[in-house]
Amino acid sequence: MKHAFNYILSFIIISVLITSCDAVKRVPESDYLLTKNSVHVNGKKDNTETINNLLYQKPNSKILNYPLRLNIYNLARPNIDSIVNANLDKKPHKRAHLESFLSKKQLDKYIDSRISFNDWLKKTGEAPVILNEDRTKKSIKRLNDYYINNGWFDVESNYEIHKKNNQRAEVDYFVKTGNPFIIDSISKKHEPSVVDSIYRLVQRNSFIKQNEQYKTVNLQLERDRITSELRNKGVYHFSQDYIAFEVDTVGTNKKVNIEVQIQDRAIRNQDSVRREPFKIYNIKDVNIYTDGTYERRSETRTDSINYNGYTIYSIGKMRFNPKALTDAIFITPxxxxxxxxxxxxxRYLSELRTFKYPDIKYVENDDETLTTNIFLTPLKKFGLNFSTEVSQSNIQTIGLAVNPSILIRNIFRGAETLELSGIGSIGASKDASNKSSNQFFDINEIGVNLNLTIPRLFSPFNTDYIVPKYMSPSTRISLSATSQTNIGLDKQTFSGTFNYKWSPSRYITNRLDIFNAQYVRNLNVGNYFGVYQNSFKTLNAISTSLNYNNGENLNFPDQTDAFISDVLNNNTTLNPNDADYKTVSNINERKQRLTENNLIFSSSFGLVEDTRKNIYDENFSIFRVKLELAGNILSSASNLLGLNKDSSNRYELFNVAFSQYAKTELDFIKHWNLGKKNVFAVRSYAGIAIPYGNSTSIPFSKSFFAGGANDNRAWTAYSLGPGSSESSNEFNEANFKLAFSAEERFNLFGNLNGAIFVDAGNIWNVLDEVNNQKAIFSGFDSLKDIAVGSGFGLRYDFSFFVFRFDIGFKTYDPSYQDKNRWFNDYNFGNAVYNIGINYPF
Incomplete structure (x- = not known):
């Protein structure tokens, strides 16, 4: 209580200090603090970011309409070094007494700390924006230029400055646009030339269109388009400088007539320039130098290969498969x-991960052809990596891991990349079933992973017509195996994947998993109730209430399994209509599902459309869709293979019932850049996995969960749902999920950003073996069980990653059943604190 009072008191003191600051205390008496800009366009206020960004002067930034950074700046003292030293010299012998008490070195450190803190206040804060009328006039010119460039050639603008007695000022900008000018005609003089022929062939794709409003940006886009079209149709010497537009608006009654002008090629001699029509150039030769480092360019190439018109040179024996190199090069002889x-x-050569960024040069020949020289600098054949990790979780008090890996480039001489990595870890736990152990590091995990990447579609058939090489096709083959001891149920996992990946456009990436095989074996099934202790406590409480074990606690696995068997076989006083009977049945159902071994043979197709232009783009969308099918081939061939069935009438392969299901996921993310480092982001997600045929439920590894730092942040991971059930399971999962999030991100100061967010969603069971009606999605009425969380957070941008801290509050909690579900636990005591790396979406 004492600590809480101190925190509250400190918060009140800091708040009073900040809010009591005079915003104009650092504004000279003859000047005014700019507090507001208003832009009125044709009599209406325009608050759009586009227009406000045109103004040269903007008021100090505000958070919730409060100029926090300005007031932080005002806390700094000007000439702090003089003030500190003046205070020390104010009284005779004060400096000498302090030096004798602290030492001169410590006193100097004190002075430096005062100066450093003052500098931090200035750097973190924001200096007051002083009204400058010259900048206001520049803003008027910029507004006029903007509207003229967008077709309002008759625009008129002016401004009014309102100075107030409290040294504050506001500026009103008034813009009258008039009617916009419309494009009436687009013409180009007909000239019998190569350029003219190509232009008329591609003219229909022009960015300049009749009857549309004039925009200067469209002229630049059209200039870029024409240049691209000509240079991609053989006109080697062409550039944007040869294109001009003549815009005529004289006496046209607000119409614009545009003439496209394309000049002939300028050839410069020593003292003159002559013009000639452009010509089409062909590629004569393509030379590939596989040891093309600058230091070795003068060395003699001792090996060369001619392959499909390409000449490949090497210093020493050729180390690369010619086809692998020529497949990566689109320039064709x-x-x-x-x-x-x-x-x-x-792009393709860089994606091979075998060479450094290549150097491609064209050499002009006398016969109007080009010789292409491609210089490749191979990376080292072997790459070694070694990392360590220290971790802590709800399973282990401390964990130590090492992750060695080796990368082998060009392993089969076809620019293939083989990566072999491993993991070895040890940890200390407090396993309920292992209390008697005196071994400190009782957790261990060991694993190995092999990844082979082939820079083409590895197939016995020619796939170039289906997936051309400009789509950057690649094949990935991976094998992995891990073994965990004293982690949960102790697992051995074996998996293998064979997939294709290609990009049909700049923004779209496709992935096709031809097959994905996974086998999960639980080694320590008897420890189930040691891991899922909430289930054990519930089961034990029912046993005690029935005096089943003479009132003593059950031990596991023997007594717990016996008790479950007796209840379900009606060997106790419970009957199927009792709530406790249903609870035991649900516990047994979950236990059977989570302890069974899994064998999954699946195929899937995924598509990702990401419209980001670069890593700094904040106006983009991401759409992901994935469809996965498992077990169908095995199910169809089960009779042919002579597979046996288990006690549940399911076909088995290698003594394990294989999984059969259909799973699909849809994920959409959208970001809007609101300016001033302010971004609004939304996410919507839906996923469903339906078991059928050989399965009545979904494997745990393929199911959905809710909650966590990247989901509904008001609940911890796996703690939400399913539906409105009041589950106390350690890991809640289901086979249907909906999730929605909205978040506004804004800059506080420097690299520190803030965010406010709302998350909604839940998981449910549908079309599987779960019988708990509260957990089942039964239709639109179940949407009332969508949980809502809200909160706020901080993000610090380290450039290469973002450190994130979020606080989520349970706003609408469906586990309250028929009671009021709103704001029951909306407080810091029941809040969930999340730490994450990078943004959640």
């Missing part, structure tokens, strides 16, 4: 020059 071929070659 005897074809016309295309600028996009060089761009695609750069």
């Amino acid at each position: 005897k074809n016309i020059f295309k600028d996009i071929d060089r761009t695609r070659s750069y």
